[in-house]
Amino acid sequence: MQTSLPTQGFGSDDARRLxxxxxxxxxxxxxxxxxxxxxxxAWGVWLCxxxxxxxxxxPVELTVVGVGFLAVMIVAVPIGRWYRREFGDMRQRGSTLxxxxxxxxxxxxxxxxxxxxxxPRPPPHEVPTAAIVNGLRGIAPWALLVLGAVCAGLWSxxxxxxxxxxxxxxxxxxxxxxxxxxASPFCALLGAAPFLSQAHCVAVSVLVxxxxxxxxxxxxxxxxxxxxxxxxxxxx
Amino acid sequence: MTGPFAELAEADRLIHEPARLxxxxxxxxxxxxxxxxxxxxxxxxKGNLSSHLSKLEAAELVAVTKTFQGKVPATHLSITPKxxxxxxxxxxxxxxFRASSSKWLKREQD
Numbered sequence: 001m002q003t004s005l006p007t008q009g010f011g012s013d014d015a016r017r018l019x020x021x022x023x024x025x026x027x028x029x030x031x032x033x034x035x036x037x038x039x040x041x042a043w044g045v046w047l048c049x050x051x052x053x054x055x056x057x058x059p060v061e062l063t064v065v066g067v068g069f070l071a072v073m074i075v076a077v078p079i080g081r082w083y084r085r086e087f088g089d090m091r092q093r094g095s096t097l098x099x100x101x102x103x104x105x106x107x108x109x110x111x112x113x114x115x116x117x118x119x120p121r122p123p124p125h126e127v128p129t130a131a132i133v134n135g136l137r138g139i140a141p142w143a144l145l146v147l148g149a150v151c152a153g154l155w156s157x158x159x160x161x162x163x164x165x166x167x168x169x170x171x172x173x174x175x176x177x178x179x180x181x182x183a184s185p186f187c188a189l190l191g192a193a194p195f196l197s198q199a200h201c202v203a204v205s206v207l208v209x210x211x212x213x214x215x216x217x218x219x220x221x222x223x224x225x226x227x228x229x230x231x232x233x234x235x236x
Numbered sequence: 237m238t239g240p241f242a243e244l245a246e247a248d249r250l251i252h253e254p255a256r257l258x259x260x261x262x263x264x265x266x267x268x269x270x271x272x273x274x275x276x277x278x279x280x281x282k283g284n285l286s287s288h289l290s291k292l293e294a295a296e297l298v299a300v301t302k303t304f305q306g307k308v309p310a311t312h313l314s315i316t317p318k319x320x321x322x323x324x325x326x327x328x329x330x331x332x333f334r335a336s337s338s339k340w341l342k343r344e345q346d
Binding site for chain 1: 254255257258261262265266267268269270271272273274275276277278279280281282284327330331334
């Protein structure tokens with residue numbers, strides 16, 4: 001992979017590299033997603049511990065996870081500022097990014113709703129959102145299909161190069177579809193593990209691989225970004 | 237000069253220059269970028285990039301907007317509709333040239 005433009009010519013490969021960086025610049029800022037990966041991994045590991053609640057989310061755990069997500073969002077602000085200072089800023093064409101983010105959020109909400117539907121049902125006063133959950137479960141297949149189509153479109157648009165973010169999205173889509181079809185590959189493997197209760201099996205089998213993928217992917221994306229940008233050239 | 241090479245010679249010299257083609261390619265793939273982003277991505281020095289941008293701005297292919305973010309001056313760059321059309325046409329032409337030159341070379345070898 002080149003780190004700067006050739007001085008003698010500018011070809012299709014260089015153009016593809018530039019289009020790729022411009023299309024994926026926000027997603028290539030991997031350090032922004034590192035805390036999220038660590039949080040998801042930690043949540044998954046927590047559910048494996050013997051003193052974790054048999055329910056998926058008690059109010060106390062919900063609060064801790066909520067605070068964790070808030071911290072992830074707060075930490076992303078200075079990290080984003082650092083990226084802007086180092087690499088500059090750009091605005092993508094149209095609202096591609098917003099569309100992708102909305103669809104990812106929708107798919108995540110649908111996935112959560114699906115997981116919640118498979119956990120033991122808590123008393124109504126603890127989770128007053130049963131109707132919303134059921135509604136989200138209904139749209140989960142559509143959200144996953146649309147997300148899959150968006151991934152394919154982005155891949156094609158950016159010159160058919162994969163980023164880890166795209167790989168993660170594709171894995172999520174594939175895994176989400178497998179869950180919707182009633183199969184849980186990791187859960188089948190983990191089911192026999194003594195440290196894992198059946199109630200947490202699906203959640204752990206989603207959170208740990210997703211957290212691990214997000215952590216690893218964020219580091220790889222950050223390294224890719226560093227390689228794609230040239231060091232600042234000085235005037236002679 | 238005959239064959240596809242004659243076509244290449246006719247290509248827009250302003251756009252065909254490697255640094256300017258890279259600038260226009262970045263701008264055509266985005267809505268707006270700042271000066272630092274363009275500098276880091278193209279690997280050009282400050283003076284070199286400014287010089288190319290001036291030429292592109294004079295040809296109305298690029299729009300330069302200077303603002304202040306607090307007390308810090310910021311330069312934002314975007315491609316004009318004329319610039320977008322020109323660079324898209326140029327890339328299409330280059331692809332056509334590549335295809336026709338492959339055919340031409342094959343014919344010459346036979």
